[in-house]
Structure formats: structure tokens, C-alpha cells
Amino acid sequence: MFRLLFVLLAAGCLATAPRFAAAQAGGFPVQTTDRTQFVFLDGEVVRRDGDKVTPLTKNVKLSSGVKINYKNGIVEMPADEINPAGKKITLREGDYVRADGGIVFATPGSASSAQGKTPIGTNGKFETYIQRGEGFADPAMHISLLNQKIDLLTQKVNILSQSRSDSPNTKAIDEQLEQLNLKLNAPR
Numbered sequence: 001m002f003r004l005l006f007v008l009l010a011a012g013c014l015a016t017a018p019r020f021a022a023a024q025a026g027g028f029p030v031q032t033t034d035r036t037q038f039v040f041l042d043g044e045v046v047r048r049d050g051d052k053v054t055p056l057t058k059n060v061k062l063s064s065g066v067k068i069n070y071k072n073g074i075v076e077m078p079a080d081e082i083n084p085a086g087k088k089i090t091l092r093e094g095d096y097v098r099a100d101g102g103i104v105f106a107t108p109g110s111a112s113s114a115q116g117k118t119p120i121g122t123n124g125k126f127e128t129y130i131q132r133g134e135g136f137a138d139p140a141m142h143i144s145l146l147n148q149k150i151d152l153l154t155q156k157v158n159i160l161s162q163s164r165s166d167s168p169n170t171k172a173i174d175e176q177l178e179q180l181n182l183k184l185n186a187p188r
Contacts, residue, residue, distance in 0.1 A: 027061035027068060032099035040073040040091035048096070064101035075103060089114045142184075149180050 030047075037048045038060065045068055047054045056070035065078030073091035077083065091097070092113065094106025105111035152173050159168045 027059035030060045030062065032062065034099060036099040037096040037104075038068050039096040040093060042093075045070040045073055045091065062097070062099065062101050066097065066101035068097055077101070145180055145184055149177065149184075152177050152180070 033049065035050050038045050038056075039048050039053075041053075045056055047056055047060075059067065059069050061067050067076040069075075073095075075089045075091060075097055077087040077089070079086045089103060090113075091103075092106065092110035095110050096104050096106075098104060103114070105114065156170050156173045156177075159170055159173070162168065
């Protein structure tokens with residue numbers, strides 16, 4: 001009789017114990033490729049592999065330890081030296097998580113929000129940035145100017161690496177570097 005009572009009690013405890021499924025531990029592990037992204041679209045996270053978009057049906061956990069809640073877009077980063085408790089970020093429309101766990105923000109507003117800052121500007125859109133200068137008009141000229149800059153920097157490092165009791169004079173090299181930078185960044 002005692003054995004039967006013990007078996008029934010044990011079975012009852014097992015039946016009512018919480019089940020620690022992977023979703024409770026932070027998501028189900030998923031296989032990804034370099035092209036896999038978990039994108040927040042229309043209020044939910046979907047998986048995008050190249051052009052193929054697949055709705056998620058459960059939370060996922062990437063190999064880097066990043067956990068993604070598919071229903072609300074909350075991304076939980078693993079704990080590290082900088083954030084011992086981990087960090088939680090809520091994705092906004094168009095934001096996505098790369099396969100390596102990095103987050104790409106769709107707008108400056110969502111990036112600011114993730115940092116806990118107020119976005120600057122009202123439209124939350126990126127402004128067009130155009131690089132100008134002689135070096136960008138012609139790729140061959142750009143490479144030539146960058147090679148000249150590398151040569152000058154190497155000369156400066158060599159001069160500064162010499163064991164001398166006085167400070168070496170790099171003023172001429174600094175002036176040449178300044179002239180190159182002006183050429184690289186001057187308006188056309």
C-alpha cells in the first residue's frame with residue numbers, strides 16, 4: 001500500500017511540475033546561413049533567407065546566444081563583461097537581427113531608441129551622404145592618393161620608431177599628409 005501511495009504521489013508531482021521547454025529557456029536553436037536575417041515586419045519577427053520570407057511560430061535562439069521573441073520583437077543579448085545581466089532591445093519596423101546576432105537598425109530613430117536616446121529630427125530617415133573629392137571622381141586616382149598616404153604614414157612610423165633621445169621632427173610629413181587629406185576630401 002505504501003509503495004502504491006508513493007508511486008501515485010511521484011506521478012502526481014511529475015504531472016504538475018513545470019515543463020522546461022526550450023521556449024521557456026529563451027527559444028529554440030535554429031540553423032542559419034550568412035544570409036539569414038530575423039526581420040521585424042508588420043508587428044512580428046519573420047525569418048528572411050535571401051528573397052524567401054518565412055513566418056516564425058516560436059521564439060528562436062541563435063548560436064551566439066542571442067534570443068529573439070517572434071511575437072513582440074524583443075531581442076535578448078547574452079550576458080558579457082560589459083552587460084553582466086545581458087541587454088534587451090525591442091526591434092522596430094524594418095530592424096533585423098543577423099545570423100551572428102548583430103542588430104541592424106532600419107532608421108536612426110530605432111537606433112536611438114535602442115540606446116535609450118531621443119532621435120534627432122522628425123522624419124527618422126537617413127540623409128543622403130555623398131563622398132566628394134578628387135580621389136572619388138576617379139577610382140585609379142583614389143587608389144594612387146591612398147597609396148601615397150600609406151607611404152607617408154609608413155615613413156612617419158619609421159621615424160618615430162627610431163630610438164633617439166630627442167623628439168624626431170615629422171612636420172614635413174604631417175604637412176604632406178594634410179595636403180593629401182585635402183585632395184581626398186575637397187569638393188569637386
